[in-house]
Every structure is written in C-alpha cells, then in structure tokens.
Amino acid sequence: MNKKIFLYLALILLALNFFCWKEVFSLTENNYLKVDFLDVGQGDSAFIETPEKHQILIDGGPTSAVLQKLSERMPFWDKEIDLIILTHPELDHMQGLIDVLQRYRADYILWTGILRETSEYKKWASILSQNSKKVIVVSAGTKVKAGNAEIDILFPFENLAGNEVKNTNDSSIVAKLIYGKESFLFTGDISSTAEKLLANSKENILSNVLKVAHHGSKYSTSDLFLAAVAPRIAVISAGVKNTYGHPTREVLQRLQNYDITTLRTDQSGDINFVTDGNSIYITLNYEIPEIP
Ligand SMILES: [Zn+2]
Secondary structure, three states, rough: OOOHHHHHHHHHHHHHHHHHHHHHHHHHOOOOOEEOOOOOOOOEOOOOEEOOEEEEOOOOOOOOOOHHHHHOOOOOOOOEEEEEEOOOOHHHHHHHHHHHOOEEEEEEEEEOOOOOOOOOHHHHHHHHHHHHHHEEEEEOEEEEEEEEEEEEEEOOOOOOOEEEEOOOHHHHOOOEEEEEOOEEEEEOOHHHHHHHHHOOOOOOOOOOOEHHHHHHOOOOOOOHHHHOOOOOEEEOOOOOOOOOOOOOHHHHHHHHHHHOOOEEEHOOOOOEEEOOOOOOEEEEEOOOOOOO
C-alpha cells in the first residue's frame, strides 16, 4: 500500500471513530441542565450548562479561583461563554468575572449599570467598554431563552443604569432559572428590604432551589421571603471560617424552621445540581459534616 493511501485510510478511520464517539456522547448526554454552585471562598459564583451546551456564569467570586472551576467544566479549547451575569458590582461577585473576561469571550454580559467608585469597578467598567456591543443593562421583565431553559430577571424593578445607589446589595439582580418543573432563584446579596419588595410584587418568585442571599447574613432570608419562595433546597455560598460569621445562626435556624435542606459551599465545596426538568440530582465534593 502506498503511503498516501494509507494516510487517507487512517484519516477516514479516525473520522469514523470520532463520529462514533460523538454519537455515544450525545446518547448519554440526555436533556440534563447543570447548575454548579462553585466554591470560590467568601463570594458567589454559579456555572450553568443547558442541554444545548449554552454556558452561563452568574457572578465570579472574589478571586481568580473561578478560572480553575471553569477549566474543570469547559474543554480547554472553548474560550467562549454564552452569557455572563453580574448581580452587583461588589468585589466578592465581580473580581472573578474580571479575570474571566480577560481570558474568555462572552456573547452577552448582563448587569444593572449602577455607578461605583472602587478601583475594581473601574477595571470592570474598562472591560465592559471594550465589549460594549455585548453589554445589556437589565431590570425586571427581561427574559433570556436558552433552548428549553429560561432565565427571568425579577429585580431590580427599574433600570438603574448610571445611578449611584445607597445600598449596592439591594440593587442586586435577582434571576430565576426555569427548566421544566424545576427552578433556581439567584438572589445576589439582597437584604430583607428587597426581599419584601419582591414578596409583595407580582413577580413569581416560587422556586425549588434558593441561592440564599448575601452568604447567609442575618439581614437577609426573612421569614416572609422564605414563605413566598417556598424552596425545598437552599444553597449558601460562603468562605470557610470567614470573618463575617456567614452563614449566621439566625438564617440557618430560619431555613430549618421551614424544613429546607441546606447545602453550604464552606462545608461541601462545589455543589453540583443536575436536572431533567422533573427531578433534581445533587453531587457534592465532600461529605456534609453532621450538624448537631
Ligand atoms: Zn456578596
């Protein structure tokens, strides 16, 4: 056999092999939506992958730790994220996104457009100005469709672009991810003040999984809000032995009063949800220590 023919044959075989693998891959993938609450220390970051492989990142945590988490979830050649959402421009949610946007392209970046005076905010604003066509200021009413999954922006009620707000936490984007019968509520760092506004609004905040606001601060996760959201599972993103004392005893008690299964990144590391729209499956990196 001459060398050239052999090479062609090898290439065809390789291509066939690839094709077979691809088929097996798509058969085993099913229609699962993944939501990973990333252990990024004292901050927030969640990575979502839809069945159609749309990649969505909500917040980036306080350091570049999110980069490692992404590299564990995305192939090394994939440097494009479909959607990035910054709930509010505070370091513990924003810094990791600055690092991500220096290495990855984003198709869309959603945020509230509020003004701040911090040095990290200036870095963020400068990155946005380089990506201005992809930046969208959002408020309640915006919906993002990603295949059969949908993200509804429920808060802030008004467009805050260019505003200086007194309480940055209460300007946080609150977003509900819906897939089939399952739903996840992302609350940024809102306090009970914004929670009350939401609970009394026409917005449908009922959700199966609640990302507890503000890392378990006692000024968030009010009884009123828990009753209105009625989650089965709560996720708290907080750093091990953080100086704020998050999550607080008060919030853990309130969650327990409502019989809500509570998972914590400071205890379990990354908390990974998989759902087919009917049921939710959870995998944790570490065993949850028994709570006395
Ligand atoms: Zn925070």
